[in-house]
Amino acid sequence: MSASSQLGGSSSRRPEPVEGSRPAELAEAPATKPLRYGAWYVAEHRFRNMRAYTQTILATSIGNPLLYLYALGVGLATLVDPGLGAGEVSYLTFVAPALLASAAVTVATEEFTYPVMLGFKWNPVFFGMNAAPIAPRQIVDGIIISVTIRMVVTTIIYYLFMLLFGAVPSAMGILTILTATLTGLGAGALIMAYACSIREDKGQFAMLMRFIVLPMTLFSGTFFPLESLPIYLHWIGWISPLWHGAELSRVFAYGMEEPIWLTVTHIGYLVVLFVWGWLAARRITARRLNK
Amino acid sequence: MITADNLVKKYKDFAAVDGISFEVAPGESFGLLGPNGAGKSTTMRMVGAVSTRTGGSLQILGLDPNEYGPEIRSQLGVVPQQDNLDTELRVRENLLVYGRYFGLPHSYLRPKADELLEFAQLSDKAKARVEDLSGGMKRRLTIARALINEPRILLLDEPTTGLDPQARHILWDRLFRLKEQGTTLVLTTHYMDEAEQLCDRLIVVDKGRIMAEGTPASLIREHSSREVLEVRFGSDHNARAAEQLAGIGDRLEVLPDRILIYSANGEAELAHITELGLHPITSLVRRSSLEDVFLRLTGRTLIE
Numbered sequence: 001m002s003a004s005s006q007l008g009g010s011s012s013r014r015p016e017p018v019e020g021s022r023p024a025e026l027a028e029a030p031a032t033k034p035l036r037y038g039a040w041y042v043a044e045h046r047f048r049n050m051r052a053y054t055q056t057i058l059a060t061s062i063g064n065p066l067l068y069l070y071a072l073g074v075g076l077a078t079l080v081d082p083g084l085g086a087g088e089v090s091y092l093t094f095v096a097p098a099l100l101a102s103a104a105v106t107v108a109t110e111e112f113t114y115p116v117m118l119g120f121k122w123n124p125v126f127f128g129m130n131a132a133p134i135a136p137r138q139i140v141d142g143i144i145i146s147v148t149i150r151m152v153v154t155t156i157i158y159y160l161f162m163l164l165f166g167a168v169p170s171a172m173g174i175l176t177i178l179t180a181t182l183t184g185l186g187a188g189a190l191i192m193a194y195a196c197s198i199r200e201d202k203g204q205f206a207m208l209m210r211f212i213v214l215p216m217t218l219f220s221g222t223f224f225p226l227e228s229l230p231i232y233l234h235w236i237g238w239i240s241p242l243w244h245g246a247e248l249s250r251v252f253a254y255g256m257e258e259p260i261w262l263t264v265t266h267i268g269y270l271v272v273l274f275v276w277g278w279l280a281a282r283r284i285t286a287r288r289l290n291k
Numbered sequence: 292m293i294t295a296d297n298l299v300k301k302y303k304d305f306a307a308v309d310g311i312s313f314e315v316a317p318g319e320s321f322g323l324l325g326p327n328g329a330g331k332s333t334t335m336r337m338v339g340a341v342s343t344r345t346g347g348s349l350q351i352l353g354l355d356p357n358e359y360g361p362e363i364r365s366q367l368g369v370v371p372q373q374d375n376l377d378t379e380l381r382v383r384e385n386l387l388v389y390g391r392y393f394g395l396p397h398s399y400l401r402p403k404a405d406e407l408l409e410f411a412q413l414s415d416k417a418k419a420r421v422e423d424l425s426g427g428m429k430r431r432l433t434i435a436r437a438l439i440n441e442p443r444i445l446l447l448d449e450p451t452t453g454l455d456p457q458a459r460h461i462l463w464d465r466l467f468r469l470k471e472q473g474t475t476l477v478l479t480t481h482y483m484d485e486a487e488q489l490c491d492r493l494i495v496v497d498k499g500r501i502m503a504e505g506t507p508a509s510l511i512r513e514h515s516s517r518e519v520l521e522v523r524f525g526s527d528h529n530a531r532a533a534e535q536l537a538g539i540g541d542r543l544e545v546l547p548d549r550i551l552i553y554s555a556n557g558e559a560e561l562a563h564i565t566e567l568g569l570h571p572i573t574s575l576v577r578r579s580s581l582e583d584v585f586l587r588l589t590g591r592t593l594i595e
């Protein structure tokens with residue numbers, strides 16, 4: 001028996017409401033819209049939450065590129081040997097695509113950590129969503145949608161500043177908005193899965209930042225090429241989504257030369273990380289909400 | 292509206308709900324009465340289609356929650372034991388955001404949110420922060436939120452636990468109005484006065500099982516006497532006095548702080564005690580309540 005026929009059967013026994021009537025959307029086909037658009041409703045909710053810190057978002061979206069591009073591209077560049085593995089391009093051109101990818105990762109680490117843990121624990125809105133027709137997987141999807149949109153906006157602003165500083169020689173550079181966002185998702189989805197699993201706050205996120213995210217940023221060929229590090233440190237770059245994202249972005253930003261298989265590997269690695277984290281987050285959330 | 296048959300929820304070896312069967316009819320106000328840890332909340336989560344049962348069968352609005360979770364939940368209103376309002380949003384925003392989860396358009400939600408704020412007596416708090424509300428106000432907001440989709444069944448898990456008496460009465464009044472409007476209510480409580488006020492019919496639950504079922508009045512009639520005489524001799528003397536009281540009334544219940552004497556006529560029993568030369572420090576004659584039913588059925592008080 002289909003859902004609709006069962007529902008039709010039971011609705012005939014429904015008592016007449018005294019005042020008001022059930023909204024037509026629900027009376028006709030309960031849960032059709034939530035089943036289809038549930039994740040978007042969750043994203044909508046997240047955007048409402050973000051409004052509370054709009055100013056911070058704007059300030060960092062504009063301040064970061066301005067500060068970093070100026071300090072590194074104009075300031076530090078005078079001290080850095082432009083030939084240092086960066087090939088023919090200026091230091092600014094070399095560092096800008098990596099900074100862009102790094103900006104997306106920063107958004108990801110902000111949005112996939114505390115807001116996720118909060119939703120389970122201190123401000124347990126996920127339980128409320130789940131008591132409404134929203135499924136656990138839609139909660140995860142909705143958060144990812146909202147963070148992706150925030151990353152795209154952040155990287156677009158960043159990209160505009162890069163253009164302003166003259167840091168993007170290639171017309172393909174526009175694609176770095178996508179590669180940076182992919183980097184953020186690759187790095188962020190696993191962080192989200194981890195955040196979903198945290199039951200007691202013992203400062204895990206601070207540890208994560210200090211001992212994983214920061215070292216990865218420093219040793220991922222962001223500020224200098226990975227090749228300039230001793231060979232025994234290269235593995236940090238290879239496993240770091242940021243290294244893959246930075247290299248990928250450089251390919252599009254100024255046509256950095258690398259074998260095509262390596263470019264494909266960058267994309268593949270980031271996609272695999274993202275899908276892995278995403279599915280894990282869905283699984284953990286479903287288990288945690290179904291008490 | 293709801294049919295549960297031999298419903299079971301096990302966590303590893305522990306059965307939180309251990310074979311519960313009940314039915315709820317349209318427009319009925321149905322209660323689960325029991326102490327903390329009796330399995331009431333677990334039952335409510337299964338009925339709310341968010342917790343998967345481990346045994347038995349369950350139909351809500353004619354649907355199996357294992358297969359039609361979202362379809363069922365779109366027709367329920369849920370007031371959980373712990374408020375899960377979004378404390379980062381304002382009062383009215385909480386209603387709007389929640390309504391969106393049912394796929395309801397803003398054009399419906401805006402006037403509906405105002406109407407519900409009126410109902411919850413929170414109109415002047417529409418723009419307040421959730422954090423700034425009192426416990427009773429938060430509870431009323433949670434109830435208002437649960438009504439945003441005009442649910443066919445409203446589930447309330449311990450709606451007034453932790454509230455002061457005045458806040459409880461305001462809440463009861465609101466729930467009573469819903470009941471009058473024909474909303475089907477299912478609620479859990481460990482307050483017998485709440486169960487008596489709000490429930491047409493209830494089950495008494497303990498350790499995951501049903502101890503008794505019926506209307507508050509029939510349960511009292513069946514499992515208790517008409518009146519209860521409570522006497523106190525001081526904590527050190529209650530047990531000794533109880534020995535002398537043997538045979539008085541239909542039944543005796545010795546609690547640490549007082550002795551309960553079940554009888555059709557409490558005053559007569561009190562006179563009887565005085566004739567025996569016993570002089571309780573305090574005495575009180577009252578009607579039997581669900582608390583007495585629970586004590587009789589389980590040997591324990593509801594709030595321990």
